[in-house]
Structures are given as structure tokens and as C-alpha cells.
Amino acid sequence: MNANAFWHFLTLQLVKERNKHFSIILISMMIVFLLSSVLFISSSIRFSLEETLKVQPDFVVSRTQGGTAIPTPMEWSDELLEIYGVSHVTPRVYGRYFFEPKAKSFLLVGVDFMEEQSHKNLQVLITSTDIKAFFEGNQMLVGQGVKEYLNAHFYKDAYNFVTPKGKFQKVTMFKTLPSQTNLLANDMIVLPIDLARKILGYTDEEATDILFNVPNTDEWELMTDKLSALHYDLHVVNKKEVQKSYANLYNYKGGVFLILFLILLATFALILYQRYSMVYSSERRHIGLLRALGWSINAVLKFKFTETIVVVSVSYILGVLLAYLYVFVLGAPILREIFLGGQNLHNVVSFVPVLDFSVLSSIFLIYALPFIASVLIPVWKVSVTDPKEAML
Amino acid sequence: MIKPFVSFILFLILMVFLMGSHYLLFPYEKNSHTIQTMAKLTNLSPLSLSVAYDESSFNATYPEMPAFGRMDFLYER
Amino acid sequence: MMDDVMMIKIENLYRTFHHGGNEVPVLKDINLNIAKGECVVLKGVSGSGKTTLLSLIAGLDKPSSGKVLIEDDPISKLPDLFASELRARKIGMIFQHFNLFEHLTVQENVTIPLITSGLKMKEIQTKVDTALHLANISHKKEIQAGRLSGGEKQRTAIARALVADPNIILCDEPTANLDRDNSLLFIEILKELHTLGKTIVIATHDPLFDHLDFRNTIVPMVDGKIV
Numbered sequence: 001m002n003a004n005a006f007w008h009f010l011t012l013q014l015v016k017e018r019n020k021h022f023s024i025i026l027i028s029m030m031i032v033f034l035l036s037s038v039l040f041i042s043s044s045i046r047f048s049l050e051e052t053l054k055v056q057p058d059f060v061v062s063r064t065q066g067g068t069a070i071p072t073p074m075e076w077s078d079e080l081l082e083i084y085g086v087s088h089v090t091p092r093v094y095g096r097y098f099f100e101p102k103a104k105s106f107l108l109v110g111v112d113f114m115e116e117q118s119h120k121n122l123q124v125l126i127t128s129t130d131i132k133a134f135f136e137g138n139q140m141l142v143g144q145g146v147k148e149y150l151n152a153h154f155y156k157d158a159y160n161f162v163t164p165k166g167k168f169q170k171v172t173m174f175k176t177l178p179s180q181t182n183l184l185a186n187d188m189i190v191l192p193i194d195l196a197r198k199i200l201g202y203t204d205e206e207a208t209d210i211l212f213n214v215p216n217t218d219e220w221e222l223m224t225d226k227l228s229a230l231h232y233d234l235h236v237v238n239k240k241e242v243q244k245s246y247a248n249l250y251n252y253k254g255g256v257f258l259i260l261f262l263i264l265l266a267t268f269a270l271i272l273y274q275r276y277s278m279v280y281s282s283e284r285r286h287i288g289l290l291r292a293l294g295w296s297i298n299a300v301l302k303f304k305f306t307e308t309i310v311v312v313s314v315s316y317i318l319g320v321l322l323a324y325l326y327v328f329v330l331g332a333p334i335l336r337e338i339f340l341g342g343q344n345l346h347n348v349v350s351f352v353p354v355l356d357f358s359v360l361s362s363i364f365l366i367y368a369l370p371f372i373a374s375v376l377i378p379v380w381k382v383s384v385t386d387p388k389e390a391m392l
Numbered sequence: 393m394i395k396p397f398v399s400f401i402l403f404l405i406l407m408v409f410l411m412g413s414h415y416l417l418f419p420y421e422k423n424s425h426t427i428q429t430m431a432k433l434t435n436l437s438p439l440s441l442s443v444a445y446d447e448s449s450f451n452a453t454y455p456e457m458p459a460f461g462r463m464d465f466l467y468e469r
Numbered sequence: 470m471m472d473d474v475m476m477i478k479i480e481n482l483y484r485t486f487h488h489g490g491n492e493v494p495v496l497k498d499i500n501l502n503i504a505k506g507e508c509v510v511l512k513g514v515s516g517s518g519k520t521t522l523l524s525l526i527a528g529l530d531k532p533s534s535g536k537v538l539i540e541d542d543p544i545s546k547l548p549d550l551f552a553s554e555l556r557a558r559k560i561g562m563i564f565q566h567f568n569l570f571e572h573l574t575v576q577e578n579v580t581i582p583l584i585t586s587g588l589k590m591k592e593i594q595t596k597v598d599t600a601l602h603l604a605n606i607s608h609k610k611e612i613q614a615g616r617l618s619g620g621e622k623q624r625t626a627i628a629r630a631l632v633a634d635p636n637i638i639l640c641d642e643p644t645a646n647l648d649r650d651n652s653l654l655f656i657e658i659l660k661e662l663h664t665l666g667k668t669i670v671i672a673t674h675d676p677l678f679d680h681l682d683f684r685n686t687i688v689p690m691v692d693g694k695i696v
Binding site: 017 | 524527529550553554562570572582583590593629633
Binding site: 055056090094107109145180185186188325328340 | 415429
């Protein structure tokens with residue numbers, strides 16, 4: 001068979017029967033689009049999380065009472081420093097602050113700006129402003145969601161926090177954090193650590209938890225035992241456990257995503273079956289006619305296989321393109337709410353483009369193979385029938 | 393191959409090319425640097441999930457069990 | 470003048486259909502030799518088995534027993550690849566209901582038998598133009614087949630049957646869906662093909678074929694047998 005003539009006829013049939021192919025391409029495209037969008041969003045969030053985890057300390061210790069976290073004593077920092085292999089012990093002060101009872105909440109984070117590293121990090125985040133001005137008076141950096149919410153409630157420049165002692169603490173909004181940090185900091189308020197302690201009700205001797213590094217990863221196992229031996233009410237979390245929980249959550253093979261896959265696969269199979277049973281009789285006649293005009297079984301199968309591959313590839317490419325545009329250019333409106341939630345502060349996140357080619361290949365195979373089989377099996381059955389019977 | 397089909401394929405190739413360009417030219421370094429700086433500043437890495445934080449849904453008997461209707465299981469407690 | 474070379478040989482041919490456990494013999498012990506350049510008219514009423522016989526000659530159906538030889542090749546016993554090749558190169562079939570692809574144009578319909586021929590598109594185009602001219606349908610080549618009249622569809626089917634320049638033309642009730650004028654036009658085309666030395670077999674019950682003005686053989690069939 002001359003390739004030129006074959007492709008000419010193939011493309012002719014595809015264009016002439018575009019109405020027949022259009023509906024199946026549309027359905028397939030939508031399914032690939034939905035699946036790809038979900039996977040793109042989760043891959044992107046996972047990527048961003050893994051980027052932040054790279055710079056996180058190795059261990060976090062906190063104090064618990066009756067299973068609930070309570071303030072951690074600052075003196076634990078000295079005890080931790082005495083353990084061989086521990087470095088960079090840092091207390092952390094943070095907590096939830098409710099705008100009013102049963103209303104939206106903000107995440108207050110206290111930072112010790114006297115530390116040189118914190119100072120440098122701050123300069124990177126708020127590049128175009130005089131940093132020294134931030135340290136004059138009680139000032140805070142707010143996430144974009146916080147800024148919008150406070151503005152909507154007529155707090156344009158400052159906000160009066162209520163401390164646990166019942167006193168008001170006015171804090172001025174210095175600047176909004178960059179939009180690239182929305183994934184972490186949309187509902188965040190960054191304050192000097194002492195101010196944060198005041199508002200959250202911590203004393204100078206208390207912190208929410210304490211962080212530290214253990215550069216030698218071989219010592220991590222042993223470290224947990226050493227820490228548990230320090231205090232009975234000490235709770236330890238290490239970075240590997242956090243990474244594992246992220247991986248489990250965003251592993252497309254497990255949990256929610258597997259269910260999503262299966263539902264989509266079942267829906268697709270049903271639609272495909274219904275669609276092809278409708279066109280079956282005309283397809284049967286066409287195949288019988290091609291056979292009657294001298295086409296061999298191989299020629300018919302090759303033609304139908306190539307036709308199906310083209311339809312599958314076109315719908316897959318269109319679905320992935322649409323998903324890419326929807327997620328990484330438009331920011332996945334509506335769908336992102338599933339991942340980011342919609343109850344607290346509204347978040348607008350730009351997703352970092354992440355293409356996991358193994359996942360994309362899996363989507364293609366899961367979608368393409370049943371599609372091709374559902375087309376080719378009936379075609380083969382008709383092709384091997386005598387042309388006269390096929391044309392009836 | 394016939395013209396309408398060729399035009400369509402060329403259009404698809406153009407779209408894939410645009411997508412590829414967007415992907416390759418995306419400022420990953422700048423993005424990573426900003427978000428990592430934020431994480432270094434606060435020492436916090438969990439997502440800013442827009443969930444209603446409700447203490448009453450916490451079960452003291454089974455603290456490891458996540459509450460229904462929440463996605464804040466990523467927060468380090 | 471007819472050649473002594475036998476184009477089509479049918480030996481002890483039987484065809485039986487099975488309907489819900491019952492055996493229905495449609496062809497019984499058919500023996501027929503058709504020489505090169507001969508025109509044979511299989512005459513009989515509906516149910517006499519002439520269409521079935523034509524299908525067996527074309528290789529569209531398989532006999533229950535017996536042989537059909539096309540230029541000494543046993544078409545019913547060949548592997549599919551060779552049988553399809555034979556059907557494509559040596560046999561041109563004109564169906565009763567035309568069997569065109571309605572969504573394709575006249576020209577596109579006529580191209581189909583040559584897609585698997587291995588010829589280049591330019592060569593195919595030349596052959597298609599020749600066939601369209603022969604069938605007197607060139608002026609309608611860009612028209613969609615679904616929009617043609619009965620006579621025009623018939624001429625498209627003729628062009629498609631001739632495009633591969635086959636030696637054998639098989640016609641199954643070719644005038645069943647045509648009016649008298651178109652039927653006479655069709656017979657004129659057949660006459661021209663006969664002049665070109667094609668071997669023609671026509672299955673019909675149309676009385677117009679009783680008195681053709683070119684040399685032909687009438688083979689009457691009754692109840693699956695040649696009388």
C-alpha cells in the first residue's frame with residue numbers, strides 16, 4: 001500500500017466524518033482534561049511543598065498534655081543543645097487568631113528579627129521598601145488574603161488585636177507579602193516574636209514548639225529515642241515523616257486519586273460503549289464494502305487502527321493542552337477550591353508548572369488502550385466475516 | 393494528506409510548542425527562591441489551606457484520626 | 470471474438486444456508502465455464518440463486534462445496550491477502566443498491582479500490598479520471614454521492630468497478646433501481662465494455678437483457694440450478 005495514498009484516504013475520511021468523531025473527541029477530551037487538571041494541581045502543590053521542605057529544620061519538638069499541644073518551655077532549647085549532633089535550635093511562636101468568634105482566622109507567626117538570617121530573608125521578601133521602617137513601632141506583614149479581608153472590614157492600615165488578657169494591641173500593616181508566597185502565606189500575619197507572644201498569650205519563657213537540625217541523617221533514629229528520654233510529655237516530628245505524609249497524600253496511585261481514576265474510567269467505558277453501539281451498523285457496512293472492493297483484512301485493520309490512533313492522540317493532546325492552560329495559566333478557578341479549601345480566606349494561587357511525564361503516560365495508556373480495544377475488536381470481527389454478510 | 397487535516401495538525405503543533413515554551417521559560421528559580429525565603433523566615437511549611445479551624449472537631453481519644461470535612465491534616469501539631 | 474481461455478470456471482458448486490437449524494440449499498451443483506471476453510446473463514426470478522452465484526464468483530461469499538476459479542486461481546480457497554488482491558485487480562463489481570460511500574464525492578468513491586494498490590496518488594488520479602470518463606460521470610466528480618440521482622449513482626458504481634482496469638465485470642441486478650432511459654444507457658456502457666474485451670457476468674430478471682444487441686449467452690437459473 002502506498003503510504004501517500006493511504007494517508008490521503010485516512011485524512012479524507014477523518015475530515016469527512018468529523019461529525020462522527022467530534023462527539024467522541026469532545027467526551028474523551030473532557031475526561032483527559034479533568035484527570036490532567038487534578039493531577040497537574042496536585043503535582044504543582046506537591047512540588048512547591050517539597051521546595052519549602054528542603055529549607056525546613058529536621059526536627060520539631062512540642063509539649064503535649066492529654067494529647068493536646070501546650071506551650072513548650074524555652075529551657076528545653078538548652079537541653080536540646082546539649083545533645084550531641086544537634087544544631088540550630090530555634091523556638092517557634094505561632095498560632096490561630098480568630099477575627100471574631102466563629103469567624104475567619106489568621107495564622108500569626110512570630111519571627112525573631114534580631115537574627116541576622118531572618119533579617120536577610122525579610123529583605124528578600126520586601127525588596128522595594130526601607131526595612132528599618134518596619135522595626136519602628138508595632139508593625140506586621142500580612143498575606144494577600146488577610147489584607148483583602150481586613151480591607152473588606154474597613155481595617156485599611158492597622159488592626160486592633162485582642163490579647164488573652166483582654167487588652168487591645170494595635171498593629172500597623174507594613175506591607176503585603178508577595179503573591180508567590182500565597183500557597184504558604186495567604187492567611188499569615190508575620191510579627192516580631194515578642195509581639196506575637198503578647199497577642200497569642202505566651203510568656204517570654206514559652207514557645208509553640210522548638211526546631212533544630214541534625215546534619216547526620218544516620219543519627220535521626222537514635223535522636224527520637226534520646227528526645228523521648230528527655231521528657232515524658234515531649235512530642236517529636238521529623239522531616240522525613242512530613243515528607244512521607246505529603247508523598248502519601250499526593251501520590252496519584254493512592255486514595256482519592258485512585259477512586260477518581262476508576263470513576264472516570266468507568267464513565268468513559270460506558271460512554272464509549274454507548275457511542276460505538278450507535279455507529280456500529282454503518283461501520284459494519286463500510287467495512288464490508290471496503291472488503292468487497294478488494295481491501296484485505298490487514299488493510300482494513302491498519303486503516304481503522306491508524307484512524308483510532310489519530311482520534312485518541314488528538315483528544316489526548318487537546319485534553320492535556322486545555323488542562324495546562326486551565327491550571328498553569330488561568331490558575332484553575334473552581335477546581336483549586338477542592339485542594340485549597342474555600343471556608344476560610346479566599347486564596348488565589350499561581351501554580352508552578354510541573355509535568356510529571358510518567359503520570360501523563362499513565363493517563364494516555366489508561367485512556368487509549370480501552371478506547372483502541374473497543375474500536376478494533378468489533379472491526380476485526382466484521383473484517384473476518386465474508387463481505388456479503390458484513391454488508392447486510 | 394488533505395489541507396484541513398494538515399492545518400489542524402499544524403495548529404496542534406503550535407499549541408504544544410507554546411505550552412512547551414511556557415513550561416521551559418517559567419521562572420522556577422525566582423518562584424522557588426521566594427517561597428523558600430518565606431519558609432526560612434517563618435520556619436513554617438504547611439499550606440495555607442482555606443479551612444475553618446474548629447477545635448471542637450478534635451477527638452482527644454483518637455488524636456491521630458483526622459476530623460471529617462477538613463484538610464488541615466498537613467498542619468504540624 | 471471470444472478467446473478459448475476460460476476466465477471463470479465453476480465446478481460442482483453448492484451453497485447452503487443455515488437458518489435456525491434448517492438447511493436451505495440456494496445453489497445446487499453449478500457447473501459453468503465463462504470464456505474471456507464473453508458476456509453471460511444469469512436470468513431467473515428472485516430466489517433462483519443468481520445473486521448468490523455472483524457473490525461466490527466475486528469472492529464475497531464462500532461455497533459450501535465446489536470450486537470457483539478466476540483465471541485458474543481458486544478464489545474461495547486462497548488466503549485473505551491473495552483473495553483480496555484478486556478481487557481488487559481482476560474483478561469489478563457493480564452492486565444492486567450501488568453501495569457508495571454517501572459522504573464522499575464521486576471522485577473519492579472511485580479512488581477507493583486503488584488505495585491498496587501501491588500506486589502513487591498521481592497515477593491513481595489518472596486512472597480515476599479515465600474511469601470517470603468511461604462511465605460518463607466526469608462532470609459530477611466533485612458532487613457528494615448522496616446527492617446524485619439513481620442513474621448517476623449507477624454510473625459512479627460503474628466507474629468504481631472499472632478504475633482498476635479489471636478483466637471481469639460482475640453486475641448484480643444493475644437496472645433494478647433505474648428507470649428505462651437510464652437502464653438503456655447502462656446497457657450502452659456494457660456494450661462498450663464488451664467491445665474492450667471485458668468478461669461480463671450479469672445477474673438480472675430485467676427483460677431488457679433478453680435482447681442485447683451484442684453477443685451474449687443467457688444462462689437461465691431456476692431454484693438454484695442452471696436449466
